[in-house]
Amino acid sequence: MSMSAAAESRMAEATARLEPGRIAGVDIFGDLGRVETIWRSLEGERHFSTPYQRFDFLSPWQSQVGERENLSPFIVVARDREDRPLLLLPLTLRHEHGVRIASFMGGKHATFNMALWDREFAPSVTEADLDALMSAIHEHARADVLALHQQPARWRDLQNPMALLPHQTSVNDCPLMTMAPGAEPAARISNSLRGRLRSKERKLKALPGYRYGIASDGAAIKRLLDAFFRIKPLRMAEQKLPNVFAEPGVESFIRSACLAPLAGGGHAIDIHALECDAEVIAMFAGVADGHRFSMMFNTYTMSENSRHSPGLILMRDIVDHYAGLGYEALDLGIGSDDYKRLFCKSDEPIFDSFIALTPRGRLAAAAMSGINRAKHVVKHNPALLQMAQRLRSAFR
Numbered sequence: 001m002s003m004s005a006a007a008e009s010r011m012a013e014a015t016a017r018l019e020p021g022r023i024a025g026v027d028i029f030g031d032l033g034r035v036e037t038i039w040r041s042l043e044g045e046r047h048f049s050t051p052y053q054r055f056d057f058l059s060p061w062q063s064q065v066g067e068r069e070n071l072s073p074f075i076v077v078a079r080d081r082e083d084r085p086l087l088l089l090p091l092t093l094r095h096e097h098g099v100r101i102a103s104f105m106g107g108k109h110a111t112f113n114m115a116l117w118d119r120e121f122a123p124s125v126t127e128a129d130l131d132a133l134m135s136a137i138h139e140h141a142r143a144d145v146l147a148l149h150q151q152p153a154r155w156r157d158l159q160n161p162m163a164l165l166p167h168q169t170s171v172n173d174c175p176l177m178t179m180a181p182g183a184e185p186a187a188r189i190s191n192s193l194r195g196r197l198r199s200k201e202r203k204l205k206a207l208p209g210y211r212y213g214i215a216s217d218g219a220a221i222k223r224l225l226d227a228f229f230r231i232k233p234l235r236m237a238e239q240k241l242p243n244v245f246a247e248p249g250v251e252s253f254i255r256s257a258c259l260a261p262l263a264g265g266g267h268a269i270d271i272h273a274l275e276c277d278a279e280v281i282a283m284f285a286g287v288a289d290g291h292r293f294s295m296m297f298n299t300y301t302m303s304e305n306s307r308h309s310p311g312l313i314l315m316r317d318i319v320d321h322y323a324g325l326g327y328e329a330l331d332l333g334i335g336s337d338d339y340k341r342l343f344c345k346s347d348e349p350i351f352d353s354f355i356a357l358t359p360r361g362r363l364a365a366a367a368m369s370g371i372n373r374a375k376h377v378v379k380h381n382p383a384l385l386q387m388a389q390r391l392r393s394a395f396r
Helices: 003-010 032-041 054-068 129-141 193-204 218-238 249-257 303-306 310-324 337-345 360-380 382-395
Strands: 015-016 023-028 070-079 085-096 100-106 116-118 145-152 177-180 211-214 270-275 279-290 291-300 329-331 350-356
Touching: 023 032, 023 129, 032 054, 032 070, 032 085, 054 085, 054 249, 070 129, 100 193, 100 337, 100 360, 129 291, 177 337, 193 303, 193 310, 211 310, 218 270, 218 291, 279 310, 279 329, 291 310, 303 310, 310 329, 310 337, 350 360
Parallel strands: 100 145, 291 329
Antiparallel strands: 015 023, 023 070, 070 085, 085 100, 085 116, 145 350, 177 329, 211 270, 270 279, 279 291
């Protein structure tokens, strides 16, 4: 453990008691072990969060990636007067240019960020409740600013209470497919696209052992991840992109989360794949919660089999799999790549908040907000985006 992480761990569980109200107390933890029981208690059906906030997803991320980046746990738990947990904010603390910034755990590996909420409390949260929460965090004075990125405006059937805070549209879009239970397959994927994919799949079906499946045991998970970490760097080099999966701790985090079993079945990250006896043809990995599947990462073969659009065929199989389970939505992660628009016709509304907690944090919050607004303008203006991409390529 890094020195800064160890220091945060020793600080653990500083408690601020507030005036009587719905949020009667706020605890801040610097050690995931100290808060694991509370955290897991907020993951059930009576509660409200995305699968990216599961303990089994964020714990390996923090130990394998966060600590290597000198990020200290900054986990905020709010309770009522009966000491019942109302919400948990899974944050980390970093020091940047003399400013202490608290952001969601998971970094760029979490498509969506939220608190874990008590489902009875969440729909009735008021600005006064959030003011009490911010005041308590401010009282600890361990963070100067909250930089809270990529928060969904709604999750399932509830509004995200954090949308009551000042916020702005996130830099990137997240393509979304909604699925009505019992709808015809053509309502999800058009008959014309299905026909094109069937035609392409005929070549693949001729391969010995051709199959679609979800990795369910350690051996299958290892085989598919070994293929992913062998193929993905080649695909990224082909696109002249840096290999983000080679960053310190990332591979260990992904392997740990893919192997972490969930109580209700599946894993913290599930892997779907097209295979034949000779190779892994394509794979997609993401998180599922019984209502939505959310894509995280993917790759496909470097062999001649890549000519038959195996990624699109696999995407069709994934959509139909989750529709058959009664899922209501599926998203393909941040970014509006062309293939995503073949399946997803709308976008998930997501927002960012930059909340100053100290005088030092005011300037930082204003600067981060301004930078994000500028990035959003560039990303949504084709001419500016093309110019930015050319400059990035030139510098690379």
